[in-house]
Amino acid sequence: MMFLEKIKSEGIAHLSYILGDGRDAVVIDPRRDCEIYAQIAAQQGTRITRIFETHRNEDYVIGSEDLARRTGATIHHGKALDFSYGEGVSEGDTFEVGDLVLRILETPGHTFESISIVITDKNYGDDAVGVFTGDALFIGDVGRTDFYPDRAREVAGALYDSIFEKLLPLGDQTILYPAHGAGSVCGDSMASREFSTIGHERLHNPVLKKTDRESFIDFKVNEHHYQPPYFRKMEEYNQYGSPPLHTLPQPIPLSAGDVEKAQKDGAVLLDLRSPEAYAGAFIPGSLAMPLEMIPAYAGYLLDYDTDIILIPETPEQISEAVEHFIRIGYERLSGYLKNGMHSWEVSGLKYDRIGAVHAAALEQRLKNKEDFTLLDVRQISEYKQGRLAGATHIFLGELRNRIDELDPDKPTVTFCGSGKRAIIAASILKRHGFDKVEDSLGSMQACKNVGCELQQG
Amino acid sequence: MMFLEKIKSEGIAHLSYILGDGRDAVVIDPRRDCEIYAQIAAQQGTRITRIFETHRNEDYVIGSEDLARRTGATIHHGKALDFSYGEGVSEGDTFEVGDLVLRILETPGHTFESISIVITDKNYGDDAVGVFTGDALFIGDVGRTDFYPDRAREVAGALYDSIFEKLLPLGDQTILYPAHGAGSVCGDSMASREFSTIGHERLHNPVLKKTDRESFIDFKVNEHHYQPPYFRKMEEYNQYGSPPLHTLPQPIPLSAGDVEKAQKDGAVLLDLRSPEAYAGAFIPGSLAMPLEMIPAYAGYLLDYDTDIILIPETPEQISEAVEHFIRIGYERLSGYLKNGMHSWEVSGLKYDRIGAVHAAALEQRLKNKEDFTLLDVRQISEYKQGRLAGATHIFLGELRNRIDELDPDKPTVTFCGSGKRAIIAASILKRHGFDKVEDSLGSMQACKNVGCELQQG
């Protein structure tokens, strides 16, 4: 039986695929916790014989090597980069999987060695049924081209050519299988819909409306993207190989006393709970990191050589956090506070709290011209689209390094899109000795819903 | 989050879908064991508000009413049939699901009230992203039009119009979501690939190459399809409602003695094991029905008012058999032989065996002109494509009623495509007093592989 399954990794919004027919299966861009591909292959009565990497990823650790160790599969990637493992493929190479044929397209732009993989069905002509586009073409967006800043126009042009001269010509009927969905740091404007075709993108992808090559290039070189520092680690791992991961790390349960001691010994306490819970009571010195924010922000705020202790709301959050972390290469997850904040509270150890400011109250303070810092930590693009007057802007990912720009003695209200980044920012300020910190629960979304006046540009 | 999941029911090769965005979800053609839709909806944080039936199905029991009872959803179907439940919809009706819009197309042909449902995304123009086509258009085939024999050309023409004037005009970019995949009794020639688009079908679906209306009609009215007798029950259930199914039937474990007694009391013993196992030892009077053959053949051979006792190879087969059966409306699954055939053997009760004939030996017998019946029970179309000389053809589904055409005293070898239907036929002959029955393990496939001479036409 022919089968094609999409495996989505939430958080990094990464899409990988397993495709098989008869006794063989292939995997496209496997994630690091790769057990799932082996399971699907076994259920389908197939063996994974090939693994394709559409490009060297910078936002997560690719699982090719671990999966190859388990299955004996061959790893393939584009030739334009010098990988320490695997075999290069070139334009036009074909691979048979039962009645399917996979054909390589070289589609540089996002990276130089990016490839796309076209699916055709031997029994139904030569036209493409589908195409794995990696980070070249997404649903509603195209790939980033900000990784070679000194060759910016060149790579943007390459991406134009890859899309307009190779992908669109596959025909409108071609189903699109990209490497990321909405929520990825690899694109700001992806659709929340995860099914589309070359034809539907040609008609409605906003970026593809820039059909003129120069306009397309202009648009791309003027885009703004942040590059979290952890990208460097990912690039290193994905080019030269990552540490084998036989089993997932299993953080051990710790008492409040254990956690206090670990913190003194240099571990970072990472609080996975919601903004309200953190604001209600937190361990002094801990860093707020609501569980779902790990993929996007942990890589800005955590070092790879520090022990991480988790403060969870529920036990289930531990394994979810572990998945998020190993996918971006963090493995020193040494323990967690058993029974969460409750066990800290009953121990009698000190806890701290953070004030909350409702949107209406915040606007009132601004109108009253009260003396305080309104710290907006959103991305610059969000900030420009609409902000409260008088806000100070420092992007959350840069706050650690720019904290000296702020006055620790002044009352400060942290602010973001909906309140999640604001609590992280508040916890950073607290760690740096800011005393009078409040958090805008709901932040910009609440402001809009209560009708606050916004500035733009 | 927008999501679209395909739920496949193996055996009947039925494809249903759940589609959601925000807080609402809709289900297309739910199966009877409908727990799975409720689970997916809950995981996605949505409630199922609408259920669409693309048409009154004749090959399985639709689960709309059970699912509506659980969820409070509204059921919709085409207006051209007088259903006892649900609400009719018409060409052009639209339904919003978050940012998605579903639009009704009336696409008669397979049945008069057949509808298709077009998906568009508000944020990305008016062009179709996908379409649920029910039994109008499949991947590699089109729907059957043999249900109104006295209006044969009319319905074939209607199907032509539905496809060529409504579905193809949606555009090549439209992803195809049909109600069946390969293996269904609703079409002989579907692709084993389960992903395609309107564009790819336009280019490569063999039936769509008949672009001339009259040629298309000629082709359709000359097709041959079997109609299992259970279709009548399904039509009744799906138009007027089926018995509620709160929990799946749970056959109880029986000893060999219990099974012997139940058989005397009129129960049919249904042996789920492989052809080899059945041939190796079986309970006299039992009917062979290798597990995976239930969806296609149980409806020819079993009555709805007889108790069924299962003879399994492994305990896991019980629940799989139950799923197959309730989907086609059989609920009297009263028990199973605990520990399978082994417990019958150790009880000392009598068992019987069936001989096996290798393809090479079979050909030799034919060459030697030995006096025996070679009973080929395949579909007539398979028979015409290639057969051994001298074979007697009776389709398996008709064997019960045509058994008088055979001589019970003559040695008989049963024969089919690969040996599974042959064992069913052998067991039927045994039940009717045929003594000298042998089974061609491997049957036509083995014959081809050993190079037997075949006749055609």
Add this chain to the structure above:
Amino acid sequence: MMFLEKIKSEGIAHLSYILGDGRDAVVIDPRRDCEIYAQIAAQQGTRITRIFETHRNEDYVIGSEDLARRTGATIHHGKALDFSYGEGVSEGDTFEVGDLVLRILETPGHTFESISIVITDKNYGDDAVGVFTGDALFIGDVGRTDFYPDRAREVAGALYDSIFEKLLPLGDQTILYPAHGAGSVCGDSMASREFSTIGHERLHNPVLKKTDRESFIDFKVNEHHYQPPYFRKMEEYNQYGSPPLHTLPQPIPLSAGDVEKAQKDGAVLLDLRSPEAYAGAFIPGSLAMPLEMIPAYAGYLLDYDTDIILIPETPEQISEAVEHFIRIGYERLSGYLKNGMHSWEVSGLKYDRIGAVHAAALEQRLKNKEDFTLLDVRQISEYKQGRLAGATHIFLGELRNRIDELDPDKPTVTFCGSGKRAIIAASILKRHGFDKVEDSLGSMQACKNVGCELQQG
């Protein structure tokens, strides 16, 4: 194969059992979500033929009737109560299950019709291997005898006789299978260990050291137990039958606006989050009910005819809350706030907060003789064992009816064992217009750990 499995329902700390041999299985005291027994029975290749109720339970809805409907099993219970369903059994009745024999002992005391069920193994003599003791004998405690206040000494004496004249004489070798473990409202002093024998209890169960009948009775009649109002509903259900439960209720996702409207229409908003999260931000008018507190306190605070809307921390909490609720007979779980408190915050609707007082600060306030109410809501027995000077005691279960005893204008700090009941109390005060409410996170445990001075008696 012989098997015996314990099924524990967390929260109510209810222990039920399934026991089987050969083709038959029996269930002791099934819970209402009874799918699990049918699953185990099927996996073991058995059918459930009998269900035993050790007594009419008052703390949860028994699942006998639902399970009997699924399986056709016969329900058995003691004869001394007039049940609307099932069959009575008497001292000495025996039931064979393969090689096992179950023998009935009448063991009144907890209730008049209480029975115990002795297990012997035909192949290994007549001595008991184990005994299901229901609520007669627990590990580390014995059953409550406060349900017939006008016959208090009589029932305590009956329990003495049941234990000393029937259960202990079974012999030290008898494994104990009671109906509850630690955490149940059916006993305050059960061991956290869930495995023991008649012999180990005879040696070390503190209550069994009162070997003199009168001392035992004195001890029992002087015990104090609370009887939540929901017990009346359970008694009614368990004697006369409960509504059938085909599938678990599935609360639907609601927006902040939906929730606001439902509240206005009379629904109660039940906040399942932790004390810290509730204190950090909550919906005005909502009732705090940390998930794990439902079994013990929902029955004091919620009516059976009011719609319940859940405010969860994580989606997983919904199904867990549903399980807790249906086991104590609440089924009107109409919806939940999708994305939890976050969606309320971004909607711009008003939220409220509760102050937190650290144990050290609390003691300081007391020393400073500040004017405030310290409201201790623990059970009276906990209060007597150790309390802060000056505390006002009202048991949480009684707070709703005794709230007039408190001054709404005075600052109030709620206090309990570890902070969970304190947050419930705080939310009740808030609902009744108390403005200056603070919560002692950590409460008594924190006080002990920081060395607060305690009073006793």
Add this chain to the structure above:
Amino acid sequence: MMFLEKIKSEGIAHLSYILGDGRDAVVIDPRRDCEIYAQIAAQQGTRITRIFETHRNEDYVIGSEDLARRTGATIHHGKALDFSYGEGVSEGDTFEVGDLVLRILETPGHTFESISIVITDKNYGDDAVGVFTGDALFIGDVGRTDFYPDRAREVAGALYDSIFEKLLPLGDQTILYPAHGAGSVCGDSMASREFSTIGHERLHNPVLKKTDRESFIDFKVNEHHYQPPYFRKMEEYNQYGSPPLHTLPQPIPLSAGDVEKAQKDGAVLLDLRSPEAYAGAFIPGSLAMPLEMIPAYAGYLLDYDTDIILIPETPEQISEAVEHFIRIGYERLSGYLKNGMHSWEVSGLKYDRIGAVHAAALEQRLKNKEDFTLLDVRQISEYKQGRLAGATHIFLGELRNRIDELDPDKPTVTFCGSGKRAIIAASILKRHGFDKVEDSLGSMQACKNVGCELQQG
């Protein structure tokens, strides 16, 4: 929370345990696929800190080292053997696990370094609540003492002392947690019941009725046990360490042609199907090994350095076979025949069949004094308890080496307890060129049920 869970490995009927309280957990005698212990520990919020081996096992590969690698736990075993890993413990050593105390008893006999581990609960006196007895004392039986044939009376005496002077004195109230249950090769007479106490064993364990030391020793030295050759491998692994097992082997799907080739290249084809299925059609040269027979017989018939190809009835059998195999140290599970025997049949390759003889027909043949070999392959003890007149006895485990004692030209009927070992024997004879082989389906059980005349002694 205190918890104690039994983990049973079917087939080898091995019982291991995980026991925990608070933040610590310990494991007793872990199996090699040790993921399950880590999962339970994590669910319970505990870390595994210690692993106890009650003795060096000879019938399976202990998983201590793999589990220690995952968890950092310390491994403990008795001091009387020179292990390459872990730490020795001595009589009286104690280990605290929350409120539990584990105390070591040296209980030699089965092996010299065997230990038992007593559980007491700090809060409930010093009496034992339970005891892990390893292979010293089982339910209904005691451990084997045949591993030191030149010191037979010494070790039998040591076992007597261990049981009568150390285990029974723990008191009747002590729950028994042995290392094996019914079906293990470590004892013939264990009860099928898996719950008991020291008291119940003292009263009803048949072996413990030999209270006189010399009678006990006489009984033990006269017992007969078989020692499969694979025991040597297990002893080596369990004393000096076994190869690490990061993930379970995953046999790959093979076509009939692949399998034929692998067989030619020296792989052994192992047919996991039922006796009936094998008899109905099998691959010439394959070895019958009904799935559930692997633990008891694979170790007699398979070498450690040969590739094994599996012929399954259902795909699910593959992973079950893998579990059975890795537990006894076989890892060269290179592939399996995809779609099982069906794919062999359709390939046109030759298959073979085995005749079946009903018990009644068999007795008739014996009465008729037909000239054939009736080969009884049961254990000698079964043979002595009752056999058909004229049977030739060769134990299945010895058949490979004693096949020369049989006449390959004589018709041969294989015979065992219920037909499973008989089919293995039949396949061995076929492999050795015996042509006229038949199998007695049902064997001795069927004979008894049809009233065959039996001889004894």
